[in-house]
Amino acid sequence: DDASTFVYADAGEPSTIDPAKANVNWEFTVTRNIYDRLVDFDLDDPSKLLPALATEWKQDGKVWTFKLRDGVTFHDGTAFDANDVKATLDRLLKIGQGQSYLVDDIASVTVVDPKTVKIETKAPTVFLASNLSRIEMLSDEDIAKHKDDLGQAWFNENANGTGPYEFVSWTRGTQIELKRNDKWWGKFPEKPFDRVLDRFVTDGANRARGLEGGEFDLANFVPLDEALRIGTSSGFHLVEGNNLWAWPAIYLNMDLAPTNNKNFREALVKAFDYNAMVQSFQGKAEVGRGPVPSWFPGSPEKEEAEIKTDLDGAKAALAKSGLANAKMKCSVPAGFPEFRFAATVLQSSAQQLGVTVEIEEQPFVEAITAIKSDKSNCFVLGNANLSPSDATKFFSAHYLKGGFYNSGKFFDQTLQDLVAKLPTISDAVERGKLLKQAADIVVDSHYIIWTARPKTVVPEPDRIGGYRIDPAEYINARFWEMYSK
Amino acid sequence: MIAFLLKRLVWGLVVLIAVAVITFFLSRVVPADPAAFLAGQNASEETVQRIRVEHGLDRPLPEQFASYMIGLAKGDLGESIRTRRSVSTDLKQYLPATLELLIVSFVLYLAVSFSLAVLAARRPGGAVDGAIRLITMVGTGIPVFWLGMTLQFFFFYKLHWLPLGARFPIRETAPPVVSGFLLVDSLLAGSLSAFLASLKHLTLPAATIVVNLLAVGTRLSRAALIQEQSRLYVRTARGKGLSPNRILFKHILRNALSPILTATTMQFGYMISWVILVEVIFDWPGIGLYAYQSFQVFDYSPVIALAIVSTAGFVIINLVMDLLYPVIDPRVQSVGS
Amino acid sequence: MSISTQPTRRTIARPKGVLLPLALLVLVILAAFTLLPGLIAPHDPIALAMADRLKPPSLTHIFGTDEGGRDVFSRIVYGTRYSLGVAIAIVFASALFGVIYGAVSGMARQGIDNLMMRIVDLFFGFPALVLALAVAASIGRGLDSVALSLAIIWWPGYARLVRGEVLRLRERPHVEAARALGVSEMTILRRHIIPFVVQEVNVRVTTDIGYALVAVTALSFLGLGANSPTPEWGLLIRDSRPYFGSAWWYLVFPGTMIMLTATAFSLIGDALASRRAA
Amino acid sequence: MILSVRDFAIGFQREGQNLVAVDGISFDVAEGETFVIIGESGSGKSLTGMSIAGLQPPTAFVSGSIRFKDREMLKRPDAELRKLRGPEIGLIYQDPLSSLNPVWPVGDQIAETLTAHGLASRAEARKRAVEMLERVRIPDPRRVASAYPHEISGGMRQRAMIAMALAAGPSLLIADEPTTALDVTIKAQMLELLAELKRELSLTIILITHDMGVVAEVADRILVLYAGRIAEVGPADAIMLQPSHPYTAALMTSAMISQTPAKQDLNAIVGGAPGLGAFPAGCRFHPRCPRARDDCKAIEPPRRKFGSVELACHHPIEAAMPLETARS
Amino acid sequence: MALLELDAVSKTFSQRHGGRAVQAVAGVSLAVGKGETLGLVGESGCGKSTLARLALKLVDVTDGRVRFDGVDVTGFASRRMLPIRRRLQAVFQDPLASLNARMTIAEVMREPFDTHGVKLGAELETRIRELLSFVGLENIGIRKLPGQFSGGQLQRIAIARALALEPEIIVADEPTSALDPSIQAQIVNLMLQIQRKRGISYLIISHDLDVIGHVADRIAVMYLGIIIEQGTADAIMQRPLHPYTQALLSAAPTLAARRQVGWKRIMLTGDPPNPADVPSGCRFHPRCHLARDICREKVPPLRATPGTGQMVACHLAPDETAQAGAEVGRARRGLAVAS
Numbered sequence A: 001d002d003a004s005t006f007v008y009a010d011a012g013e014p015s016t017i018d019p020a021k022a023n024v025n026w027e028f029t030v031t032r033n034i035y036d037r038l039v040d041f042d043l044d045d046p047s048k049l050l051p052a053l054a055t056e057w058k059q060d061g062k063v064w065t066f067k068l069r070d071g072v073t074f075h076d077g078t079a080f081d082a083n084d085v086k087a088t089l090d091r092l093l094k095i096g097q098g099q100s101y102l103v104d105d106i107a108s109v110t111v112v113d114p115k116t117v118k119i120e121t122k123a124p125t126v127f128l129a130s131n132l133s134r135i136e137m138l139s140d141e142d143i144a145k146h147k148d149d150l151g152q153a154w155f156n157e158n159a160n161g162t163g164p165y166e167f168v169s170w171t172r173g174t175q176i177e178l179k180r181n182d183k184w185w186g187k188f189p190e191k192p193f194d195r196v197l198d199r200f201v202t203d204g205a206n207r208a209r210g211l212e213g214g215e216f217d218l219a220n221f222v223p224l225d226e227a228l229r230i231g232t233s234s235g236f237h238l239v240e241g242n243n244l245w246a247w248p249a250i251y252l253n254m255d256l257a258p259t260n261n262k263n264f265r266e267a268l269v270k271a272f273d274y275n276a277m278v279q280s281f282q283g284k285a286e287v288g289r290g291p292v293p294s295w296f297p298g299s300p301e302k303e304e305a306e307i308k309t310d311l312d313g314a315k316a317a318l319a320k321s322g323l324a325n326a327k328m329k330c331s332v333p334a335g336f337p338e339f340r341f342a343a344t345v346l347q348s349s350a351q352q353l354g355v356t357v358e359i360e361e362q363p364f365v366e367a368i369t370a371i372k373s374d375k376s377n378c379f380v381l382g383n384a385n386l387s388p389s390d391a392t393k394f395f396s397a398h399y400l401k402g403g404f405y406n407s408g409k410f411f412d413q414t415l416q417d418l419v420a421k422l423p424t425i426s427d428a429v430e431r432g433k434l435l436k437q438a439a440d441i442v443v444d445s446h447y448i449i450w451t452a453r454p455k456t457v458v459p460e461p462d463r464i465g466g467y468r469i470d471p472a473e474y475i476n477a478r479f480w481e482m483y484s485k
Numbered sequence B: 001m002i003a004f005l006l007k008r009l010v011w012g013l014v015v016l017i018a019v020a021v022i023t024f025f026l027s028r029v030v031p032a033d034p035a036a037f038l039a040g041q042n043a044s045e046e047t048v049q050r051i052r053v054e055h056g057l058d059r060p061l062p063e064q065f066a067s068y069m070i071g072l073a074k075g076d077l078g079e080s081i082r083t084r085r086s087v088s089t090d091l092k093q094y095l096p097a098t099l100e101l102l103i104v105s106f107v108l109y110l111a112v113s114f115s116l117a118v119l120a121a122r123r124p125g126g127a128v129d130g131a132i133r134l135i136t137m138v139g140t141g142i143p144v145f146w147l148g149m150t151l152q153f154f155f156f157y158k159l160h161w162l163p164l165g166a167r168f169p170i171r172e173t174a175p176p177v178v179s180g181f182l183l184v185d186s187l188l189a190g191s192l193s194a195f196l197a198s199l200k201h202l203t204l205p206a207a208t209i210v211v212n213l214l215a216v217g218t219r220l221s222r223a224a225l226i227q228e229q230s231r232l233y234v235r236t237a238r239g240k241g242l243s244p245n246r247i248l249f250k251h252i253l254r255n256a257l258s259p260i261l262t263a264t265t266m267q268f269g270y271m272i273s274w275v276i277l278v279e280v281i282f283d284w285p286g287i288g289l290y291a292y293q294s295f296q297v298f299d300y301s302p303v304i305a306l307a308i309v310s311t312a313g314f315v316i317i318n319l320v321m322d323l324l325y326p327v328i329d330p331r332v333q334s335v336g337s
Numbered sequence C: 001m002s003i004s005t006q007p008t009r010r011t012i013a014r015p016k017g018v019l020l021p022l023a024l025l026v027l028v029i030l031a032a033f034t035l036l037p038g039l040i041a042p043h044d045p046i047a048l049a050m051a052d053r054l055k056p057p058s059l060t061h062i063f064g065t066d067e068g069g070r071d072v073f074s075r076i077v078y079g080t081r082y083s084l085g086v087a088i089a090i091v092f093a094s095a096l097f098g099v100i101y102g103a104v105s106g107m108a109r110q111g112i113d114n115l116m117m118r119i120v121d122l123f124f125g126f127p128a129l130v131l132a133l134a135v136a137a138s139i140g141r142g143l144d145s146v147a148l149s150l151a152i153i154w155w156p157g158y159a160r161l162v163r164g165e166v167l168r169l170r171e172r173p174h175v176e177a178a179r180a181l182g183v184s185e186m187t188i189l190r191r192h193i194i195p196f197v198v199q200e201v202n203v204r205v206t207t208d209i210g211y212a213l214v215a216v217t218a219l220s221f222l223g224l225g226a227n228s229p230t231p232e233w234g235l236l237i238r239d240s241r242p243y244f245g246s247a248w249w250y251l252v253f254p255g256t257m258i259m260l261t262a263t264a265f266s267l268i269g270d271a272l273a274s275r276r277a278a
Numbered sequence D: 001m002i003l004s005v006r007d008f009a010i011g012f013q014r015e016g017q018n019l020v021a022v023d024g025i026s027f028d029v030a031e032g033e034t035f036v037i038i039g040e041s042g043s044g045k046s047l048t049g050m051s052i053a054g055l056q057p058p059t060a061f062v063s064g065s066i067r068f069k070d071r072e073m074l075k076r077p078d079a080e081l082r083k084l085r086g087p088e089i090g091l092i093y094q095d096p097l098s099s100l101n102p103v104w105p106v107g108d109q110i111a112e113t114l115t116a117h118g119l120a121s122r123a124e125a126r127k128r129a130v131e132m133l134e135r136v137r138i139p140d141p142r143r144v145a146s147a148y149p150h151e152i153s154g155g156m157r158q159r160a161m162i163a164m165a166l167a168a169g170p171s172l173l174i175a176d177e178p179t180t181a182l183d184v185t186i187k188a189q190m191l192e193l194l195a196e197l198k199r200e201l202s203l204t205i206i207l208i209t210h211d212m213g214v215v216a217e218v219a220d221r222i223l224v225l226y227a228g229r230i231a232e233v234g235p236a237d238a239i240m241l242q243p244s245h246p247y248t249a250a251l252m253t254s255a256m257i258s259q260t261p262a263k264q265d266l267n268a269i270v271g272g273a274p275g276l277g278a279f280p281a282g283c284r285f286h287p288r289c290p291r292a293r294d295d296c297k298a299i300e301p302p303r304r305k306f307g308s309v310e311l312a313c314h315h316p317i318e319a320a321m322p323l324e325t326a327r328s
Numbered sequence E: 001m002a003l004l005e006l007d008a009v010s011k012t013f014s015q016r017h018g019g020r021a022v023q024a025v026a027g028v029s030l031a032v033g034k035g036e037t038l039g040l041v042g043e044s045g046c047g048k049s050t051l052a053r054l055a056l057k058l059v060d061v062t063d064g065r066v067r068f069d070g071v072d073v074t075g076f077a078s079r080r081m082l083p084i085r086r087r088l089q090a091v092f093q094d095p096l097a098s099l100n101a102r103m104t105i106a107e108v109m110r111e112p113f114d115t116h117g118v119k120l121g122a123e124l125e126t127r128i129r130e131l132l133s134f135v136g137l138e139n140i141g142i143r144k145l146p147g148q149f150s151g152g153q154l155q156r157i158a159i160a161r162a163l164a165l166e167p168e169i170i171v172a173d174e175p176t177s178a179l180d181p182s183i184q185a186q187i188v189n190l191m192l193q194i195q196r197k198r199g200i201s202y203l204i205i206s207h208d209l210d211v212i213g214h215v216a217d218r219i220a221v222m223y224l225g226i227i228i229e230q231g232t233a234d235a236i237m238q239r240p241l242h243p244y245t246q247a248l249l250s251a252a253p254t255l256a257a258r259r260q261v262g263w264k265r266i267m268l269t270g271d272p273p274n275p276a277d278v279p280s281g282c283r284f285h286p287r288c289h290l291a292r293d294i295c296r297e298k299v300p301p302l303r304a305t306p307g308t309g310q311m312v313a314c315h316l317a318p319d320e321t322a323q324a325g326a327e328v329g330r331a332r333r334g335l336a337v338a339s
C-alpha cells in the first residue's frame, strides 16, 4: 500500500479548497487535482490548447462557444453538463476572488443545450479559452444546495469535482488526503498513485530534508541549493523547466523619494550585479530583458536589448539624478531566500554608488502594504500570472493602475491603452508588436530590476516519474500524470 | 480556603482580561491588512473592501474591541481569517497536540531534573555535581530553535533514527481521534505500534523543550537541595545517626520541594513560550504553529486566542501550585500573597 | 603540634576553578569582537563574494562562508555588537527601570505598593514570549523593537526582586539605626538600601544577559528581529536554515557562539553569586 | 572514663594555609558527670563537642584521639559512627525551631531515631515517642506528637529535641548551648529538666555553653577553652570559686554582675578573643592578661597540675581570690 | 520634668494576611528623667523593642502620647523630629547588623553630622577620632569596613556614633545581648562611664536582669505588652513584689546561687503566652502559682505600694508576695536564705 501512496510536501496549508477562492499554490495543489477545467494547455508550449471538459471551442467576436465532453460525472455520481459551467462561472464572478480576474471580461454565460455553452465577453478577447484553462468546474447542484452564501462555507472545506482525484479528508494542520477517481474521463499513466497525501510542511528546510530522507515523494518550494544538491545526488534526478513565478523582480516605488526619480532608478538598474544573482542560482538562470520571458507566447524578449551591470552608466545616471548619498528602504516578503538575496545584492550594488539600502523582511501582507503606503521604496517579488498565454492579465496585475502587484504604483497611459487593446487583436504577429511596445515602456521606465530569471528545478526521486513543470504556476504537481516506477 | 481560591480565580480572570485587552490593541496597531490576504492577490479593491466589512475590520477600533470582548465573554474567540473557521473550532483541533507535547515534556523534565538535582546534591562540589552543573549551565545557553534544528540534523538526517517532525508516520493511519492525544488514542485503539510511533515522533520536540527547561530547572532544584543541606535540621538528623541517603530522601527533599515548585511554575511559563519555536521547527500541528502561521498573515484572532489560552493555562498552573504549597509545607497556610 | 594534612573526607576541586577563567576569556574575546570587529574579522561581513559561495571551513574562512560568499566568522564577529549588544541593552534597561520601580514600590505606602505589585504580577501572569511576539509584531520588526518588547517583559522580574530586597532591607537594623539618626527616607534608600540591592541585581544582570541573548536570537529567528544583511546571530541561524543540508557550518557556528556566550555569562553570574554569599 | 580525648586537634585549610581551630586538647569525662565546656565564641567548643560524636565538618582535618567507651571515634567510617549516634550518643543544640524538620510532625521525628536504628517498629516507635514527650514533661503529649514544630512553643520544641536525643537511650548527651536562645524562665525549666533526666536515666552530659549562670548551676567539672587551647580543666567548684588561670578568673568576675555594687565598673577582660588564624604566639591569652610577662609572649605554657585542676599558665593565681564582694 | 515620657502608649500591629491583630504594647506609661537610667526587662516577645521604637518614633503609636522634654511629639513628621533626634539617640542589639556593611567606619561616623547639617570641614576626622577614642577605640583604621571588626568594637563604634551629636538620652535596645559575656562587661562599663562623664539619660532594654539591675536607677518589668511592676533598681532587685518579677529573678542562675543549698527557685509553668491571644483578667494568671479567681476575672491596675514607691499590677501584692520577694532577692545576692 506504501507504493501506491504519494506524499507531497506542500509549503502551506490551504485556507480554502474552494476553486473560486483558491489563491495560492498549496490551494491549487488540491483544486487542480480534484476538478477539471474546460480546456487544458500543453505545458511545453503554452500557446497550444488541448481539449479537456470541452472538446471543441471557437471564437466569434465577443462570443465563444464550447462543446462539452460526453459521459463525464462528478465524484458524487451526478453528470457534468452545460448548467455546471454556467453555475460555476456565475458564482466565480459574483465572489470576485481567487482566479476570477482571469475571466472578468465575461459578460454572460448561456446554456445552449446540455452539451453546449455560449460565453459572451464584454469586448472581443482572444485569450478566453486559454484563461479558462485555469478555471475549475463545479457542480451546479452543489452550488444550488448551498446557495445562501454562494456555497462559500461548504466549498471551503468540501469538494466534488470531475477530476482525477477525489477529496477524502482534511486533517487540519497536517494533511489533505485524496484518492484516485477510477471513473475519470482522462488517461492515467501505467502505475498511477491510488492515494495522495498533501502534507503541509511550512518549513522549506524540512521539506528538503524530508524529501531527501524519503518521507516525501515530492516537495514544492525546496530552496534552490538544496534542490540542486538533492536532485544531483544518487536516487534523484532533476526536473528543470521554465515558469513565470519566482524570478526575483525588484519593484521600485514611483511615488516615494528617492526612487521617484527616474535617473536614480536607472542608476540602480545599471548598478545591479546581475552576475551575482546568476551565480547565486548556481548558473541556472539568465538575466531578463523585460517583463515577458522568451518562452511566453508572442514574447518580444529576443528583440530587447540585453541588461547588464554598467557601473559607469549607473554613476552617470546617479549624477544626473542629483541624489548623492541617498537612502532607501526595501521590503521583502519573508520566507523566500531568493528574494531576500536579491535585495542583498541590490544593497551591495547600491553601496558602490553611495546609496544606502535598508532591507526589511516582513510577512507578505505587511511588506506589500509597506510599499503601497509609501513606507518603503522597493519591494521584491516574483511575477504572477496564472494564464499560460495571456500577457494582458500579467500586465494588468503588474503595471496598470490599481493592479495588485503594481506595488510601486507605475502609471503610463499609453501602456494602459495598449493592454486594453491587446486581447482584441487576433493576429499573433500584430499582438507581438504591441507586446514589444508595452515591454519597452516598462523597461524604459526603470520601474523594475529584473534581477535574474532562474530555471525552476525540482528534485524527483528516481522511484517515481511523470513530474512536469507548469510554466504558469510555480511547482505544482499534476498527480494524475505521476506514476511509480 | 474557599475565599483564597475565589480570590485567586478573580485575579486569574483579571489577568486574562488584561492579556486580551493588551493583545487586542497590540495586534490592531500592526500596519497590515488581513482582508487583502483573504481576498487574494488579484482581487479588486471592492472585493477587499467587501471582505473588510464582512469581518468587521472597517469598524472603529473601540467598536471592534467591544464586540470582541462580548464574544469573548460568551466563549467566542473570533474567527480565523487564514483558516476561515472559528478559532474555538481550530483550538479544539490543535490544542491536544500541544498539550500532549507539553505534558510529555513536563513529565520528562520533572523526572530528569529531579534525579539530576538529587544526584548533584548528594555530593555538592563533587565530580558528579561539577559535571551536572556544567551541563546545566551550557544547557541554559542553548537556543531552543537551534537545538531543535541540530537534533533534527543528527537524529533524522544523519542517523535516520527519528522522524523529522509531525506527530505520526505519514503513510500510516492514525488511530481514531478520541482524546486528541495520540498516545492515549493509540492505546485506546489497542495499537502498541501506533503508541510507539507517536512516542517516536514526540521524542525530538520534547527533548528540545526539555533540555532547556532541564538546565534551568536542575540548577534551581540543585540550589534548593544544597541550601536545605546547610539547614540546622540536617545537623539534627545527622545527630540521630541517620544515613546520608535517608537524610536526603526523607528530610531534605520534602523541604526543598517548595522552592522547586516555585521554579517549576516559572518553568511552565518558559515552556509555553518555547513551544511556539519547537512547533515551528518540527511541524508540530499544535496551537503554537497555528498561531505562528496566523501571525505571519496578521490573522489576529488566533494570536490573541493563543495568548489567552496560554495565559489561562499559566493561571491554572499557578493556582494548582498555590494549592500544593500548603500540602508540601505545613507552615504555609493557604494565604498566598 | 603537628596535624595530619589529610582531610577526613576528600574534597574534589570544583569545576569553577577551570571554567571561570575560561568564561572570563570568552568575555574578553566578546569584548574584542564588540569593540574592534574590524581588527579581528578577516573579511567584510556584508560585501558579497559570489565566487566563494557556501564554502566549508578552511584556512581563509575558518567558519566557512554563507550563501553570499561572506565569511561566517567575520559575520559572527560583527554580529556580536548586535546580538550581545541588544541583550545587554535589554537587561540594563530592564534592570534600571526595575530597580527604580521596585524601590519606589518597596518604599511606598501599602496601597500604592499593592497596586504597583499587582501590575508586576500581571506581567508574570503572561507567558513571556507570547507577549514579546505581540509587542514586537505591533511596533514593527527590527532589533530595536525586539529590544523594546523584551525589555517590556523583562523589567518586572527586577521590580519584584528589588521590591523584595527593599522590603527586607527596610527592616534591617542598620536602616532602623539610620532612621533613628534622622536620616531622610531618600538618603536611606540611596545610601543604605540601594547599594545592597545593586549587589543582588548585579548577579541577576550577569546571568540574565545570557538568557536575553537567547531570547533576542529566538525572536530574530522567528523573523521579528534584525534585518538582513545585519549579521545578527539569530538571523544567521534563520538564514542558514535553507542550506542546512549543504552547509552545516553555517548553522553550527552561530549557534555555538550563542551557547558559549550565554554559558560564559551564567558562569560569571554564578561566581558573583557565590562571592556575594561568601 | 566514658570518654577520653587525647591530643585532639582539628583545623581547616583556607587559602592554602592550615588553620588549627582546636589545638591538641586532652581531657576525660567520667561516667555520670556533667562536664561543661566554656569559652568565648570561636574558642572551639562546638568543634570539640561535635567531633566527639563524629560530626566534625567534612572539610576539617583532625588528629589525635577521641575514645568513647574504649572505641576510637576519629578514624572510624561514618557508617559505624552512625550506629552510635542515637543509641549511644544523643545530641541537642540551640535554636530548636530550625533544628527540627519543619515539615514533619514532632512525634514522627522522635520516632525516627528508633526506626532508623531498627530499634522499634513504626507503630511501636510512635508510642515510644509519645512516652518520651511525656517524660520531658510535655502536657498533652499526644497532641504535641502530631503537631508540626512551628505549631508549638519554643520551650516545647527544646523539650521535643531532648526527647528525640534521648529516645534511643544513649548514655552520653552532648548539649551544645541548649539554653542560649531561650527566655530565662524557660531556661530555668530546661536546666531543671536536664538535671532530672540525668538522674533518672543516669546520663553523662557534656554541656557546651558560655552562660556562666548555667555553668554555675549544673557543672560537675569544667573545661575552659581559650582560642583553641585548654586554659584550665578541673572540678567545677575549684574553677568557679578559686580560678587559677587569669582567663578563668576574669571570666568569672566579669560574669558576677550581681555581686558588683550597682553602677560600678565591672571587672572586664580587656580586648577581644583572637579569631581563627590570628592566634598570638606564646600564651594565647597574653595580650589580654593582666599578669602577662615576657615569657608569656614567647613560650607556650605547658599543661600542668595545679591543685585539683590542670592548667596551662606560666603565672597562675596562687591564692584563692576573693570572688565575692557581696553587697550587704 | 521628665526628658522622655510615654503616656499610655499602645501599638497594635495588624497582621498582613488577615490574621489576628497583635497588640504588642498596651497602654504603657513610662518616664525617663534627666540623667536617669530606666531599665526595662521582660521576656522575648513581650513588646520591649516595640516600646523602644515607639519612644524613638520609629513607629507611630496606635494610641497615647509621646513627649520629649515636655513637647508632645506624637504627631511629628520626620522633618520636625530632626532637631529632637539630635538629642535622642539609639543603640541596637546586633552591632554588625546595625551598621551599614558597605560604609567605612569614617562614613558611618560622619553620617550623624551630615544628617543634622553639622559642618565640620577639616575638623571632621579629628572629631571622629576623638569620639572613637572616647569609647576606647584609639587608632583603629577608620577606612575599614564594619566586617573587619569584632562585635565588641562594633558596639563601641555604634555608641560613639550615638554620642556624636551629644544627645541627652540614648535608647539602647539590648545593647549587650549579642555579645560574649566578657565583652558585655566592657560595654556595660563604657555606658556607665559615659553617663558619669556626660550626665546622659538612658532607656536601657534587656532581658538580662543582671545587666539591668546593675545599670538602672529605676526598673520597669514588662509582661505581654504592659508594665506589671516598676520601681527603683534596689527595690526591684531586692524585694520584687510581682510573682512574675520574682520568677524572672529566681530563674536566672547566678554564680552566687551555686552556694545556696536548700533554696528553691520559683518555677513558672507553661510558656509565654501568645500576644495575639491575651488571657483575661491578669495577663499573667495562667502561669502564676498564686493565681485565683479574681486574677482570672479582673485586670489588676498598676498601683503604688505604700512605703517603697514601687508600683505593681497584682491583686495579691504586696501582702502575699512580699515575703517571697525578699527571699528571691537575698538568694540572688548569695545571702543565706531563711529556711
Ligand SMILES: Nc1ncnc2c1ncn2[C@@H]1O[C@H](COP(=O)(O)OP(=O)(O)OP(=O)(O)O)[C@@H](O)[C@H]1O
Binding pocket: D012, D021, D039, D040, D041, D042, D043, D044, D045, D046, D047, D048, D057, D059, D210, D275, D276
Ligand atoms: N566548617 C568550618 N570551616 C571553617 N572554619 C570553621 C568551621 N567550623 C568552625 N570553624 C572555625 O573554628 C573555630 C571554632 O569554632 P566553634 O564553632 O567550635 O566555636 P565555638 O566555641 O562553638 O563558638 P560559639 O560560641 O560561637 O558557638 C571558629 O573560629 C570557627 O570560625
Ligand SMILES: Nc1ncnc2c1ncn2[C@@H]1O[C@H](COP(=O)(O)OP(=O)(O)OP(=O)(O)O)[C@@H](O)[C@H]1O
Binding pocket: E013, E014, E015, E022, E023, E024, E042, E043, E044, E045, E046, E047, E048, E049, E050, E051, E207, E275
Ligand atoms: N512590625 C511588626 N509587625 C507585626 N507584628 C510585630 C511587629 N513588630 C513586632 N511585632 C509583634 O509584637 C510583639 C512584640 O514584639 P517586640 O519585638 O516588641 O518584642 P521584644 O520584647 O522586643 O522581644 P525580643 O526580646 O524577642 O526582642 C511580638 O509578638 C511580635 O511578633
Ligand SMILES: [Mg+2]
Binding pocket: D045, D046, D047, D176
Ligand atoms: Mg558553638
Ligand SMILES: [Mg+2]
Binding pocket: E048, E049, E050
Ligand atoms: Mg526586642
